[in-house]
Amino acid sequence: MVQSCLTSQQHSHIGVMWKTVSEACNLACDYCYYSSCGGQPGKIDKIDPAILEKFIKEYMALTNGVASFAWQGGEPLLAGLDFFKQVVFLQAKYAPKNTIISNSLQTNATLITEEWARFFKQYNFLIGVSLDGPNEINDARRVTGHGKGSFDRVMRGIDHLRNNQVDFNILTVIHQDNVGKAKELMEFYQQEGFNHVQFIPCMDFRAQEPNKPGQYLVTPKQYGQFLCEAFDIWYNDGNPNRSVRFFDNILSAYLHQEAELCIHRQTCPKTMILEQNGDAYPCDFYINDDYKLGNVGRDSLEDILNSPKYDDFLGLKPALPDKCKSCEFLKLCHGGCPRNRAWSQADETVNPDYFCESYMKVYKHGHERMERLAENIKLQWLRNHLKAGRPKPERNDFCLCGSGKKFKKCCEKFVQMV
Numbered sequence: 001m002v003q004s005c006l007t008s009q010q011h012s013h014i015g016v017m018w019k020t021v022s023e024a025c026n027l028a029c030d031y032c033y034y035s036s037c038g039g040q041p042g043k044i045d046k047i048d049p050a051i052l053e054k055f056i057k058e059y060m061a062l063t064n065g066v067a068s069f070a071w072q073g074g075e076p077l078l079a080g081l082d083f084f085k086q087v088v089f090l091q092a093k094y095a096p097k098n099t100i101i102s103n104s105l106q107t108n109a110t111l112i113t114e115e116w117a118r119f120f121k122q123y124n125f126l127i128g129v130s131l132d133g134p135n136e137i138n139d140a141r142r143v144t145g146h147g148k149g150s151f152d153r154v155m156r157g158i159d160h161l162r163n164n165q166v167d168f169n170i171l172t173v174i175h176q177d178n179v180g181k182a183k184e185l186m187e188f189y190q191q192e193g194f195n196h197v198q199f200i201p202c203m204d205f206r207a208q209e210p211n212k213p214g215q216y217l218v219t220p221k222q223y224g225q226f227l228c229e230a231f232d233i234w235y236n237d238g239n240p241n242r243s244v245r246f247f248d249n250i251l252s253a254y255l256h257q258e259a260e261l262c263i264h265r266q267t268c269p270k271t272m273i274l275e276q277n278g279d280a281y282p283c284d285f286y287i288n289d290d291y292k293l294g295n296v297g298r299d300s301l302e303d304i305l306n307s308p309k310y311d312d313f314l315g316l317k318p319a320l321p322d323k324c325k326s327c328e329f330l331k332l333c334h335g336g337c338p339r340n341r342a343w344s345q346a347d348e349t350v351n352p353d354y355f356c357e358s359y360m361k362v363y364k365h366g367h368e369r370m371e372r373l374a375e376n377i378k379l380q381w382l383r384n385h386l387k388a389g390r391p392k393p394e395r396n397d398f399c400l401c402g403s404g405k406k407f408k409k410c411c412e413k414f415v416q417m418v
């Protein structure tokens with residue numbers, strides 16, 4: 001799914017997220033950590049063409065057959081279509097043969113036209129659309145500089161995406177206006193046919209300080225309750241019919257696969273977050289001098305990736321608080337996000353993620369149903385395996401589901417059901 005605010009990584013390559021126009025935006029959502037422009041973008045600072053080319057050239061030379069770019073904002077469409085045409089031109093120019101190039105773009109969708117949508121389809125962009133729910137919920141906070149709601153314009157943008165069969169997903173910020181409305185949100189996604197959805201708890205941008213834990217505008221209790229209610233609807237009697245990124249990632253762990261969303265992984269992925277001016281950081285939550293890796297316009301990519309600050313950053317997540325080390329859900333959570341740790345003011349000891357209580361609650365709430373879902377999927381895998389004419393595993397072989405157990409102790413029990 002779209003890489004939106006949190007980082008996703010499915011391969012061992014290095015993904016890039018670039019803030020295309022710095023903080024410039026045509027909206028002024030009231031909670032936005034970038035809404036300094038107040039919805040009146042004025043002069044747009046785009047990525048310098050020379051930096052863009054230098055970076056794409058060096059990055060393509062380092063990619064291992066997979067190159068992934070995520071275009072973020074402010075509002076990235078303010079860079080204009082010609083900018084993105086240049087991007088795909090440079091990608092094609094410098095990509096080694098057989099490189100898989102992926103582009104995702106996170107947008108408020110209000111500026112999407114047929115022309116944009118055709119371009120996204122042609123180059124296979126995956127689009128993340130921000131939408132906080134039905135009209136009245138979305139328009140309370142996602143507004144123009146004059147306070148006018150964005151819902152109708154967003155839905156028009158989505159229509160263009162649909163008309164052109166562009167892949168998109170919905171990113172919903174969870175704040176005080178929708179945290180008690182999981183059912184309403186899930187029904188809205190159902191009605192609109194939004195099949196890929198992600199939630200992000202709302203940060204309090206006024207209270208953020210460098211190298212201090214993030215502060216949020218929903219409580220762990222509220223967020224946990226929200227996730228449980230959303231889970232019940234998502235589960236759909238054992239037949240989930242839409243992808244909710246948080247639940248998909250938990251299910252991956254039950255299927256012995258590595259999660260793709262950073263907060264569920266054992267370590268933070270090696271990603272580069274680039275400011276519009278080329279400054280490079282390892283994560284959107286660590287944009288400060290202590291973690292600045294360099295500048296892709298001035299420094300070589302090799303030097304940036306080998307920066308000792310990268311290792312410092314990558315060491316953060318595995319340094320687990322004691323509570324996590326003995327947590328029954330460690331495999332699902334791996335301690336969440338290090339930026340959310342040390343929540344308590346008594347900062348001598350490291351505390352778990354601010355949302356620990358929310359995670360625990362939903363992990364417990366969903367555990368039995370997740371186990372059942374995973375068992376059904378494993379049965380299906382075995383069925384497909386045998387249907388494809390492949391041999392039944394020997395009893396002492398490692399099980400094909402990836403559990404690391406012997407077949408006789410794992411999926412052999414399904415053989416009679418196949």
Ligand SMILES: C[S@@+](CC[C@H](N)C(=O)[O-])C[C@H]1O[C@@H](n2cnc3c(N)ncnc32)[C@H](O)[C@@H]1O
Binds near residue numbers: 031032075205
């Ligand atoms: C900063 S925006 C940039 C891209 C584009 N303008 C958009 O709205 O999708 C990226 C995402 O961050 C979310 N976001 C903004 N402020 C936030 C906050 N304080 N807490 C959590 N998410 C936030 C937005 O809703 C959006 O989904």
Ligand code: SF4
Binds near residue numbers: 025034035074108142
């Ligand atoms: S549209 Fe995106 S960047 Fe603009 S104010 Fe809203 S969340 Fe922020």
Ligand code: SF4
Binds near residue numbers: 324325336352355360
């Ligand atoms: S649920 Fe809480 S204690 Fe368990 S691993 Fe996650 S953050 Fe740590």
Ligand code: SF4
Binds near residue numbers: 007262268284317
């Ligand atoms: S610190 Fe790690 S877990 Fe947290 S947002 Fe960044 S990459 Fe994800």
